[in-house]
Structure formats: C-alpha cells, structure tokens
Amino acid sequence: MDAPPPAFDPFLSFEDVHAPRLGLDGLDLALPRAACSVLLGPPDAGGAAALRLLAGLASPTQGRLRLAGGDLAAPPPGWRGVGLFRAADAPPPGRSVQQAASDLLRHLDPPARAAHLARALTCLGLDGQEATRIGTLPPDRQRRVALARALAPEPSLLLLEEPLDGLDQPARQRLALELRALVRRLGLTLVATLRDGADALLLADHLAVLQDGRLAQQGTPQQVYEEPASAHVAGLVGENNRLPGTVLALDGEECQVRLDCGPELWARRGDAAGPGSRCILAVRPERVAVAALSAEEMGEGALPAALRDSVFLGDHLRLLLEVGRGGLLVAKRPPGSRLPRPGGPASVAWDPYAAFAFRALR
Template sequence: MDAPLLRFESVRKPALGLHGIDLALPRGACTVLLGPAGAGKSGALRLMAGLASPDTGRLLLEGGDFHRPPPGWRGTGTFLPAEALPRGRSVEQVVTELLRGLPPRERAAHLARALTALGLDGQEATPLSRLSAPQQCRVALARALAPQPSLLLLDDPLEGQEHATRQRLALELRALVRRFGLTVAVATREAEEAMLLADHLAVLEEGQVAQAGTPQQVYEEPASAFVASLVGENNRLPGTVMALDGEECQVRLDCGPELWARRGDAGGPGSRCIVAVRPERVAVAAMSAEEMGEGALPATLQDVIFLGDHLRLLLAVGRGGALVARRPPGSRVPRIGGPASVAWDPYAAFAFRALR
C-alpha cells in the first residue's frame, strides 16, 4: 500500500468528538472509519474537508502543511445524501453543479465519465425525483466523483437503503475505488459494509482510533472487547484471569470451566475479563469432552437454526454459559438436548479486559 496521502497526528477537536486521533490514509485506497454514533467519524471527515481545524495536533497532507496543498492537488469531494440534493433538477444539472468553473467541453467529459462509472448513461435529462432510491444514491456518488477530487469523502453514503441494495452499492463503490485508483475515506456504523469497502479499516471509539489495519487483521486479531464485538459476531464469556504465561492467560469462566486464551488487553491475575471467540471457530462434536481432546468443554446443544448459507448452533456450557457456533448446511451435528462437546484453538480465543 502506498505512503499516506493524509495523516492525523494526535489531533484533538472535542467539539467534533475527537480526543487524540492518530490515523493515516493510504493513497489510492479506501479507508473506512467504523464506529458507533458519537465515535468521531463525521468529525474526522469535517477536518479532512477543511471545514474545521484541530485544536491541537496536526493534519499532514503528503507529509506537508495541510493548508498548503502540493502541486496537482484537486481538493476533496464530499458526498451529499440523496435527500439533500435539489429535487427539481435533472441528473445532468445535479452532477454538473460542482463543475461550473470548467469549460463546456471539459465539463461534458467529466459528466460522461461520472455517469458511465455509476451506470447512469442516458439518464442525463431525467428528473431526480423520478429515479428510485438506489439510482438517486448513484447520482449523489456521481456528483461527488465528477470533479475528480484527490480525496473523496463519504459520510454513511448508503444510509437508508435496503440491506440488499446496500450490499450491491457497496460492491459497486469498491469496484470504482479500484478501477480509478481513488483515495477514499468512508464513515459508517455498519460492520459488514466496512468489511466490503475497506482496504484500510480504522475502528473509532470515543474520538480515538481503537485499532487500525486491514479488515482481516482487525477481525482475526481484535485489540479489545469493543473492537471484537463491533467487527462481526462474537461469543463473549465473562470470567476471571487466574494466571499469565507469556502471551496466554488462564481464565476461570463464570459458568465454571477453566481454559486458556490469548491475552488481549486483559489485566493480571484476579482481574475481570471476557473471553471472546468467533462462532465459526467453535468446533462441536457428539462425544464427551474427554473423547474430543485437550481443551474441550462439555456442552448441550439446545437448538439448530437453518439460515441458508449456514447452520446456527445454540449451546449451553457449564452453569448458565451460552455459546453460538456456525456450521455449513448439511453438516452433522449432535442431537438437540443430547450430550455434546465444544473446543477451539486457544490461539483463536482472546481474553479482554471486561467492558465497562
């Protein structure tokens, strides 16, 4: 991945919910800011757009002063949600709104490029009000893309779309980023959407970057219980740290069993923790824990739910413990209500400091 186009260094802007953010946006890649409401995502985009300045810290553009752009810098393009676009105008009028300073021939070329990229060819004269919600979203993207900005900023661009439409548009946006080598920053609260779009994923928590890396890195090696719960489904078993051994720790679960897990940000012996393990990493067998092998825990299969692309297994562990496992359709599973055992690679489970 290329060197950062834009870098945040200890940026604080409490009025925008930023409390010491460190972040690098690689050139020619899609950086997704993922976090709940109030995490600082939109505030970070406002700084990138030049609509506000840090109270402390620095924004660096290609290693230099953010307010003195380097040669060739074409500014930022900001996505406006479809409902904020002028309703009484045609697609062409909406998309060319930011191109008024260009000569007519160049303006026409920018328009054609943007409409072709978003599959809107032939819709130039169509009033925006006559388009479907997904088509209006494409027009909004075309409007932001038309000036060919050096940095494209998208604040929850697919909000309000149906789930299937969000997925489809996210894949189209992903293809656009790669086809044109765009540098993009996207803010979203949707983990699935973030995983679809991101080359570089930054999880924000209370105005700081809780973890950054590729989507795979953040998913497979979360830095905290917050990150683990935000990025994909996760079993969370509360317990107490008993002992430490290098990068691993022994935990006594509240439901009874003891086990070993990788130490995330869990504290020392006696501290409260959460053991997190992804459902797809939980192995389930219709045999005793002794037969299953070292590290296996006795369990009871309570229900099996068919969800099309996978089976969802609901299991009871110990005294009141609950686990979810996933299996491909057609997999052999224990009898509901009958004995079973569960196990996972200790390297796939993490012990995190208990959430507040």
C-alpha cells in the same frame, strides 16, 4: 496503539489532532494512497469529525493534518482537491439527474462540464438517465446521483459520510463493491465513515476503528477481524461470542480464565488486566467446533455442551449451545455437518489462539 503494516505508505495523516467541539481527542491515524479507508464507529466516535477536517470545513485546535508528507493546507502539484458526500445532503427530488450531478462543475466551460458529467454518471451506472427526475428513482439510484455529484469534479480525495446508510442489504453490497472497483480504476483515495462492521469489511482496504475521538485499532480488515485489540473492536468488526469471567493467571501472551458459567480455560490475552480482574472471553462463531461426542471423546480442551437450537441459513447452520451453567454460545457450521441431537452427547472446542480475553466492558 497499533502501528500501520510494514509496507504501509502513509498518504493522509492525523498527528495528535484535537478538536473538542467535534469530539476528537488526540487522534493519531495514517491512511494509504489510492485505497478505500474506512473509519468505523458509532456516530460520536469521531469519523464524521475527521471528514470535516479533511474537507476543510473545520480546523483542529491542536495537532496537524498531513498530505503526502506535507501540510494538508499546501497540497502538492497535481492535487485536484476533495469531493465530499454526506447522506444528509440528498439532492431535491424535483431536479434532474444532470442538474444535481453537475452542481460543482459550474466553473468549467461547457465541453469540459459535459465530459466530467458523462464520466461521473457512467462510473455510477447513471448514463442515459440525465433527464430523469430524482424523485422518480429508487433510493439506491438517488444515492448514486449524490455520489456522482461529489465525483464529477474528479477529485484526488473522495470523502464519504455513511455512503451505504438507509439502503437495503443487496444495494449496500452492490454499491460497496462498485466503490472498491471505482477506486482501483480511477486511482482515487477514498475515506468513508461507516457504523456497520459487515459493511466495513466489504468496502475497506484499510480499516480504522475509532472510539471516543481516538484511534482504537487500525490495519487491514483481516488483521482487525482476526486480532482485535479490545472487546469494543471485536464487537464492532464481526460477530463474537462474549462469555464473562475472571482472570485466574497470566503466562506471557496467554491468559487463564474462569468463566462465570463454570469452565476454566486458556485464551490469548487481549487487553485483560491481572489475576482477579473481570474479563470477557471472545471467540468468533465460525471458530467453534461442535461434535456429537462427549468432551472426553472430542479431546483436550473440549467442553461439555448441550444443543439448544439449530437454524438453517443456506450457506451455514447457526447453532445455539449451552456450556457450563447457563453459558450461551453460538457456532456456525457448514450444511451437512454431523451435529449433536438435542439431549444427546455434545461438546465444543476451539483453538486457544482464536479466543481472546479482554477487559470487561463497563
């Protein structure tokens, strides 16, 4: 299991946390202070359960939750509590923005309540819309109202369950970047669950991939993207080519693989087992070099290929290539690149350090 980076200062910690009814099975996880942490995985991976425990809505049957080195149940001085957003808790459409966003401020006197509300609405770009009925707002603005409700008490810890779910792509990107800026401006600690790897890369300072109620891998988004620990992680965090094959030999951190489509090559050993075991060779599309040359002309490690399709997507070309006997491979190349013609000579290559051999997924 991956340890946090050396400079990591754990703020929130799960220590061998079990909660069988919630699907947690020995979760060990450490999250940083004043940063955006994302728990990435499908709905049953354990992210929502972890948020419930942090919010005090459930308790573990085994293990401990720690806050700044102490017990989460006994927070340090200055602790302002937890703010929780869940997409399912959308405010009723007939209420005004002010009514919905001030739900958790009733314990404050009127001047303090007004100040808290104004700060929360301004942070989420809702100032001036206090009297607007929620049902008249577009979906992304309604989402901001619900987030303002969680933010208005000015908590120390903000928990967000699928905060980008249901929004179109431009709205997801805008909100993710604004949440990052908000964390930096306010010094918040934010923990969010997400199912989409692209959203996670956009939002996270610290990324934890969960699987079956346990930690699969954690680190910075770049670390997890560039050095995934398994085929499961690699598939969640960014696009990957997956070529099935069989392990032929191991040599330290390297692994020789015979692909089912024919070629034999070397890759970094991920979690692949020994010789004779089934594996997946994973390589990112942007790491695949493509040349309008024969493999011999391209050089050592190149594989003969055939271009099957090319799609222009603005900032890059998406190429579909065939290697060996029916092995399909996607490559991404900059516009203007010299590319092979369909039926003409072609080859592909990548740095063996950029490809990983993982256990085959069941």
